[in-house]
Amino acid sequence: MDEIYAAAGSAMPYLLLTLSALIWSGNFVISRAMNNVIPPAGFVFWRWVVALVVLLPVVLPRLREQWPIVRANLPLVGISGLLGVTLFNFLIYTAMHWTTAINAALVNSAIPIFIIMFARIFYGQRVMLRQHAGIALSLVGVxxxxxRGDPSRILTLTFNRGDLLVLLAAIAWGLYSVAIKRYPQGLNPFVFLFSMTVCGLVLLIPFYGYEIARGHVMTFNLPTVLSVLYVGVLASVVAFTAWNHGLRQVGPHVGGQFVHLMPAFSTIMAVAFLGERLQSFHVAGIVLIFAGIICATYKVKG
Structure with missing residues (x-):
């Protein structure tokens, strides 16, 4: 029985990272669907306002006790808010106005590469051969x-400014994921998320103000409200908490590989909810992605 509990505990970080990728796949689909209805800065703003409202009852009783830890780590909190709340989300939502889903998924798959590169630069973290092999397998799956199983299609891909924004978002997320390695001991994860959200929203105000000044405002109706609630509760509170915890347990160079699950989950969602047909290249890609993640995360006992 003890071995079962130990196995479940060791698997938990990977399950949390998988849950994050699943939820963010839904966020990716929603952001594409709503890009003509909800302006990017407004989407980010209301997303994280909802997150703050959800977090407030949990954080408020702990904030006074935890404030000394937050104050001592304000640079990390501020950088995390800038990278994870302000820049990444704003760049992705803005990019959806110009780029295609194919290009966005392709560029977004560079995130694990950036995470490994930044972990090497800032922490001198080395990547083992099997982890390189796992990354390669996952990229082939993506x-x-x-x-769509046809390598010649790469010749027809074109890139635009939206793709550049996705690339910048990938760099921001890579830096955020590496910064989490410095997560302060003893800080409640909800207090950390709340604090970085406040910082991120403050930094977002100039972008949101400029957007409103240009007359781009969100129309409040059932589809927009449901979309904001999804990204505010699930993609912000649940997914960020799960990602941060999983990443602290296994390290950014391993946890980052779970980003590759997003194209796989997006495919499954399209088949389940949009009636798209599952084809052989979908199955092959999903199998390769999971094989790559297993290769990158499997630990040899000895």
Missing amino acids: AAIIL
Whole structure:
């Protein structure tokens, strides 16, 4: 029985990272669907306002006790808010106005590469051969889905300024994921998320103000409200908490590989909810992605 509990405990970080990828796949789909209805800065703003409202009852009783830890780590909190709340979300939502889903998924798959690169630069963290092999397998799986099993389709791909924004968002997320390695001991995860959200919203105000000044405002109706609630509660509070916890347990160079699950989950969602047909290249891509993650995360006992 003790071995079962130990196995469940060791698997939990990977389950949390998988849950994050699943939820963010839904966020990716919603952001594409709503890009003409909800302006990007407004989407980010209301998303994180909802998150703050959800977090407030949990954080308020702990904030006074935890404030000394937050104050001592304000640079980390501020940087996390800038990268994870302000820049990443704003860049992704803005990019959806110009780029295609195929290009966004392709560029977004560079995130694990950036995480490994930044972990090497800032922490001197080395990557083992099997982890390189796992990354390569996952990338091949992503490419199989994006190119629909036809390598010649890569010749027809074109890139625009939206793709550049996705690339900048990937860099921001890579830096955020590496920064989490410095997570302060003893800080409640909800207090940390609340604090970085406040910082991120403050930094977002100039972008949101400029957007409103140009007359771009969100129309409040059932689809927009439901979309904001999804990204505010699930994609912000649940997914960020799960991602932060999983990443602290396994490290950014391993946890980052779970980003590759997003194209796989997006495919499954399209089949389940949009009636799209599951094809052989979908299956091959999903199998390769999971094989790559297993290869990158499997620990040899000895």
